[in-house]
Amino acid sequence: MRKLQISRRAALAGVTVTAAATVVALDPANLGWLTSADAETGGIRVPDLDGELVVDEESRAEAADDYGHIVHRTPAAVLRPGSVRDIATVIRFANKHGLKVAARGQGHATFGQAQAGGGIVIDSRTLATIHRIGTGHAVVDAGVQWLDLIKATLAQGQTPPVAADYLGLSIGGTLSLGGIGGATSQHGLLVDNVLALEVVTGTGDIVRCTRTIRPELFHAVLGGLGQFAVIARATVRLIPAATTARVYHLFYPDLESMTAAQRTAVADRRFSYLEGQLTPVEGGWTYMLEGVMYYTPPSSPDDAALIGDLAPVSTEITDMPYFDWLNRIYDLVQQLMALRMPGPWINLFLPDEATDEYVAELLTETTPADAGGVILLYPVLNSLIHEPFVRLPDSPVVFLLALLRAVSPPSDAETQRLIAVNRAQYDRAVAVGGTHYPVGVIPMTEADWKTHYGDSWPAFRSAKRKYDPRNVLTPGQAIFR
Structure with missing residues (x-):
């Protein structure tokens, strides 16, 4: 077994490289790992890798955390793959020795979804070509x-x-x-x-x-x-x-006026980009439809045709470079990440016919602090979504409701309170035909997952048995226990 160092590609991908001890063997008696320094004592040899399998405390601690800072499950080791073959090798090794495996990208999960307590986390940042x-x-x-x-x-x-x-x-x-x-x-x-x-x-x-x-x-x-x-x-x-984005901020006096305008705009797919924002203000909320049209001069959007029938009470129109628009929140998110605030997010798909009443009730019980700032509301045409395991309500138009909560200052008690709020809001959403977009913080039981997948649950379970029969992959979602 040779000890291999992290590649230049990994360093360029932003991976922090430390004096990590590379694993060369599994110690089955103590359920631990042996490095090159102590592997002479025996153990089950780990196959050759193009990258490295490391067990240093810093690497494992990073893999035991995520953007939500709520769940912390420490893996036994972290794979920094040097090739796709490394991923296959480690998954086969995990199958043979009863270990769990999870893939971790940029660590932007919020509830431990990409963690593998006692198992192996694959740090995909070293495969970034x-x-x-x-x-x-x-x-x-x-x-x-x-x-x-x-x-x-x-x-x-x-x-x-x-x-x-x-x-x-x-x-x-x-x-x-x-x-x-x-x-x-x-x-x-x-x-x-x-x-x-x-x-x-x-x-x-x-x-x-x-x-x-x-x-x-x-x-x-x-x-x-x-x-x-x-x-x-x-x-x-x-x-x-396109080279340019024309951004339309259309303001409405109430929720129903904004969602009505969203329905009109999504029906004919007039905007390149469409969402809504609910922002807390003194004594209530502001309601803004955000529509964007991408174009390349000398052509330009017809403002009157785009917004003339949407009846906003006020309008702001701004042009900016296309890339600047796409990348508009990157620096803000980087700053928030550095603060390490717990993030009990909730993301729900709601059927069109239930959206206004559901959101209105949510707003009456949501404080600015509970909202996490802006609440997002995306209208989506169900007919454009084709992958079977992305579960949407049975409605021609659905709305994604996103509350990107942050607990500041960090407080475990407040975090747990908001998780309980999330659970109650999820139950209400399910009762009106809604589903979970599973990037947020909602404690889910196996029964919840069966309800979530509905008539697709037998196919989901069958695919699991076929492609991951030993239930090795992605334990953090807690679908199969």
């Missing part, structure tokens, strides 16, 4: 950030059709969840814009899949919450990029 940008597509490793991909594609006049509001997310992590942004109203979720995947299943098999090659696995993995395979590489769709 953009392999090819062609006309209409890009081939990228799972550890690539959307920010880096967008910079590279814009240099060639192209862009992914949809971007999350925060571009510092990894491609693999986002595609495991679904991936939503304001352009979802036009192009569906990020998972709806994937052309091909290279994955490592829960049995350690490296598989390439598309909509026509092993389609069952392809559709299971996209939005599958990491339950069937680890995404190692993806081919994502690109479209021609």
